Amino acid sequence: MAAGGRLMAILELSQVMKRYGALIVADQIDLELAQGEALGIIGPNGAGKTTLFNLIAGTVRVDAGAVSFAGRDITYLRAAERCRIGISRSFQIPHPFGGMTVFENVLVGATYGAGKGERASYGRVMEILELTALTGKANALAGALTLLERKRLEMARALATSPRLLLLDEIAGGLTEPECRELVEAVRQIRSTGVSIIWIEHIVHALIAVVDRLAVIDFGRKIADGDPRQVIESPEVREIYMGIEADA
Amino acid sequence: MTAPTPFEVSQATRTSRVAGVIAIAAVAVLAAAPLWAGRADMRLLSEIFTYLALASLWNLLAGFTGLVSVGQQAFVGFGGYMLFAIATFGGIHPLATVPIAGVLGAAVAVPVGILIFRLSGAYFAIGTWVVAEVFRLVFAQISTLGGGSGSSLPVAVVRSIASGRDLREWFTYWCALVLVIGVLALVYGLLSTRRGLALTAIRDSEVASESLGIDIWRTKFLVYIVSGGATAMIGALIFLQKLRISPDAAFSVNDWTAYVIFITVIGGIGTIEGPIIGTIVFFMLRETLADLGSIYLLILGLVAILIMLKSPRGLWGFVVERFGIELFPVRRRVQVGALQGEGKAPREPG
Numbered sequence: 001m002a003a004g005g006r007l008m009a010i011l012e013l014s015q016v017m018k019r020y021g022a023l024i025v026a027d028q029i030d031l032e033l034a035q036g037e038a039l040g041i042i043g044p045n046g047a048g049k050t051t052l053f054n055l056i057a058g059t060v061r062v063d064a065g066a067v068s069f070a071g072r073d074i075t076y077l078r079a080a081e082r083c084r085i086g087i088s089r090s091f092q093i094p095h096p097f098g099g100m101t102v103f104e105n106v107l108v109g110a111t112y113g114a115g116k117g118e119r120a121s122y123g124r125v126m127e128i129l130e131l132t133a134l135t136g137k138a139n140a141l142a143g144a145l146t147l148l149e150r151k152r153l154e155m156a157r158a159l160a161t162s163p164r165l166l167l168l169d170e171i172a173g174g175l176t177e178p179e180c181r182e183l184v185e186a187v188r189q190i191r192s193t194g195v196s197i198i199w200i201e202h203i204v205h206a207l208i209a210v211v212d213r214l215a216v217i218d219f220g221r222k223i224a225d226g227d228p229r230q231v232i233e234s235p236e237v238r239e240i241y242m243g244i245e246a247d248a
Numbered sequence: 249m250t251a252p253t254p255f256e257v258s259q260a261t262r263t264s265r266v267a268g269v270i271a272i273a274a275v276a277v278l279a280a281a282p283l284w285a286g287r288a289d290m291r292l293l294s295e296i297f298t299y300l301a302l303a304s305l306w307n308l309l310a311g312f313t314g315l316v317s318v319g320q321q322a323f324v325g326f327g328g329y330m331l332f333a334i335a336t337f338g339g340i341h342p343l344a345t346v347p348i349a350g351v352l353g354a355a356v357a358v359p360v361g362i363l364i365f366r367l368s369g370a371y372f373a374i375g376t377w378v379v380a381e382v383f384r385l386v387f388a389q390i391s392t393l394g395g396g397s398g399s400s401l402p403v404a405v406v407r408s409i410a411s412g413r414d415l416r417e418w419f420t421y422w423c424a425l426v427l428v429i430g431v432l433a434l435v436y437g438l439l440s441t442r443r444g445l446a447l448t449a450i451r452d453s454e455v456a457s458e459s460l461g462i463d464i465w466r467t468k469f470l471v472y473i474v475s476g477g478a479t480a481m482i483g484a485l486i487f488l489q490k491l492r493i494s495p496d497a498a499f500s501v502n503d504w505t506a507y508v509i510f511i512t513v514i515g516g517i518g519t520i521e522g523p524i525i526g527t528i529v530f531f532m533l534r535e536t537l538a539d540l541g542s543i544y545l546l547i548l549g550l551v552a553i554l555i556m557l558k559s560p561r562g563l564w565g566f567v568v569e570r571f572g573i574e575l576f577p578v579r580r581r582v583q584v585g586a587l588q589g590e591g592k593a594p595r596e597p598g
Contacts, residue, residue, distance in 0.1 A: 099451065103581075107445060122257055139582055
């Protein structure tokens, strides 16, 4: 089911648990991602998808279970340290640095996340702005961007940290069809540079165009994981997503 | 796919270059104050400098790292007492004790910081105040420094500053000028470099800063220690001018924190220019209205409320919004071939 030919796992979650009071948001989740693999995650609203990202990126710590990255146990590593060793994320609800320019927003990722000097990062920042179609907004204050641009900025900042694992949280929501195609192309391009990707998305056809594998989360549990087409057509998933067809 | 576009990154703007020239001229004029100002004017200027320095440091703490301290008087008083102790009992030249007080202030900020960084938000604010009160009570117990009633700087020590009274006042005036320039340079230096990126990022979103690799705790802690040390230096200078210290004056929350917060908030928190504007407004109000007694304080309160309601980012925030001016350019501007840069024709580098 998982990636054929035992590649080294870049990310491994084992029996990960997280609860808020009586609410279990991550229930004994096992998940493995091979180096260079792209995994899609779907699930209803409130199923625990973003929580899973919080646990992987270190924004929230697990109650039980373990997280390891490239063979190293990172269960107790803080978010900033996880970023520096190569885990980067975009937020579903954008968190721009509103008082800084777009260029500076991305520069933060390139200097602190990737650990490079400021001047040494300028070229990389410009490349990423180009890739995410933000070059024209380089001097604009991030607080003045439209929602769409903010989402692109989320991706740009995450990319600037030179991640080995990129976590994308609903970056396609609200895009028009051509914009969506452009986005898929951008994600493919990132992938082709060897970055492993986990992508949470409701726009299933965009997801399927990129990922190798699809996992489904519901009520904090992983209920399916495997070939995207098989997963979409499995009865459990159809039950949750009544009426949603895999129309790629 | 795309050839790398040529680009340039710069921080200076035309306004900031003009402002820089004006600032240098202003410093020269101020340094020559003994030639044109009387003793009272120079005292007032010194006081303005110390308030500007205190406000800039408080702004660095609260406006950038979100550490709202109402206990900075702990460091002002600590610095003042260190000056008295070292100059009286250590036999060191009083002006030389100012930097020593700074180092000691930074050193005492380490354990204090470790303790109160366990608190956050409003609890942090109250914690800092409690620490300042503890400082006040501790220094009131030290009888060699005058206990609860305080003490004056011995005449011999005062004489050792400089031979004549005029010269002594000039020295302390210049010391205040150097300190305020030093503090502004420190704040600007911190904010315009790589570390400033982290500070501004933390100001705007802590959760995003952390996920982009910024160590928030360490950054805040560093700023706390630096501002503690600098505040202690200012405290030493304040009491070098007053020549008398007592626990109530040294650790006064009104004098060293409430006015400082007023200055920063009306001027514009989270900007370098804000405390400068705030200090000017504060002293204009004080010099014209202080004779009114308690009505003066009522007016201060009214001004604060009015500005917070009408322009929550302070007077400077209003100027920036309206005219887009930046005197201390910390923003990096990119000039790309195809980019419109602030309405000017784009310059093609190379």
